[in-house]
Amino acid sequence: MNNRLIFSLSKSLLMARLRQTMIAAFGVTFSITMFITLLSFMGGLNNMLDGLIVNRTPHVRIYNEIKPGEIQPVNLSPEYKRNYNMIRSIKSESSRQDIYNSAAVIKALQEDEMVLGLSPKINAQVFFNDGVVDITGVLNGIDAAAEMKLFHFNDYVTSGKAIDINNLANSIILGKPLAEKLQANIGDIIQVITIKGDRFPLRLVGLYESGLRDLDKTLGFTNIKTTQKILGKANNYITDIQVKLNDIKMAPLFAKNYSMKFNTDAEDIQTANSQFETGSFVRTVISYTVGITLLIVAGFGIYNILNMMIYEKMDTIAILKATGFAGRDVKTVFIVIALSIGIAGGLLGLILGFGLSSLIDQIPFHTAALPTIKTYPVQYNIKFYVIGIVFSIITTYLAGLFPARKASKIDPVIIIRGK
């Protein structure tokens, strides 16, 4: 086939109907622009919402769960080994909450190549007290430096400095709504009361805002040593080890390994937060559906215009066929027309889509729930652009295929006789 000839024929037919073809191309441009913008915006939103959880959640959490022992004494007794033992009303053992041999676990984690970083933590139930107010809450003993590195802790400390709890003795960071309840300002002394009734004064050095207000109502952070002191525990008392891995996908396997190796509990992020994956997935499906619908509508536009063009160019097609062009040549000409509309419109759509999403990226977006977000979130992903152009080519090809087949089947005799 003589490609140059086909292209020159297509070009001439396109130019002869320049306005209509431009409108068709703009249809594609519009849909691709919206497709790219929608997906980028939705992707950004997904990342932000996932970030709410994922950024602050360890990939694997090693802890000691309070639960009934799996092996009960009767099962150990050789006398009843062959029996089927039924035990009712099993109670959880009064086991310790801290991780056994935490120093060894930490050492093993530090030497593990899969681990990006780890942050030990103590979880303690306490009451916060300021004057007459007593509020139940959770005191987290953390290593502020590790938390900042792994979980962006400082992003969520909106007043004061996160690192201060490491540097200043007996200092505490409180959730902002909790501090409001306690009428406490930075620099004030907060009374923390343990479950056992011990009272401990701490200086408020910062306010924490996670975006989940209900959570912030109960949260306080001190450094690990202070928490150990408040609880009256030794300096190897650790209730949680939070681990971030190099590859988040390895978390379930990693959790299983460590849980077996150190006879402790380990929970991976996929199990703990499966609902977030579902949310992201549904949002992605919706945006793809809308984008592809737009493209299909644009495809119908192209179909219409090509059909019209074929009716207008019946004579041209008949003469081409009479002078020796085969049906296939005519078909190729019209498919080339359709594809050039698709490719030109699609490429322009990619550029405009990029422009529009960068524009959205500049629009201010302030919300109390998300202190780190300043503008609307937008994700720039080459994948969206590839899908956009591929789909625009496929839809325009299909939109062109049927008119082109019709054109190829035009009988020149009928046209020439008809006049």
Next chain:
Amino acid sequence: MSNTILEARHINKYFHDPVTVKVLDDINFSISKEEFVSVIGKSGCGKSTLLYILSTMDTDYEGGLLIDGINMKSKKEKELAHIRNSKIGFIFQFHYLLNEFSVLRNVMLPGLKLAEYTEKEIEHRAMEKLRMLDIEQLAVKSASKLSGGEKQRVAIARALINDPEIIMGDEPTGNLDKKNREIVFNIFKQLSAEFHQTLLIVTHDDELTRISNRSIEMEDGKIIRQ
């Protein structure tokens, strides 16, 4: 009979809409190389229908058609298109040129499709044909800006571009005024006499019949005289 370029063998043709009518009845004739044949007859006698069959555009017929000794009956659409492209030049009554292109491009198109020569050579040959028909000054004009007579001459140049074995015309002078008819007659005369071009022209025009070597007369789908 290696001298025969086109041969029709017992061609029958029916129209089925709305009722089946036999429009061509046992057509038998042959055309030798360098012959100038005209086909005459009253309107509706089937002469145009015959021409479309002979030009390979209409494939819905009974009987045999041999062009250059090759049977057209078993050929596929693509092969027929190639034969039209390389061996047949066509001149219509109304459908002259592609308005989207310049005159030169119109003449070149069948040559570009055949691709026997490079584009440069085809352009050169097209200019030669235009010069031969004395219309080379029109080459750069857009086809839509020509007069009817000019268009028909360009169409003749286009029919000649691939040096066809035979040129077929369907009432080529039917839509022209007297002056342009004269010009087209002279071109046919010149083609036949100087260039020994085989011509098969369907016409109403008595004058055209007079300048042809041989005249085939049709009536009611039959050849009554040849």
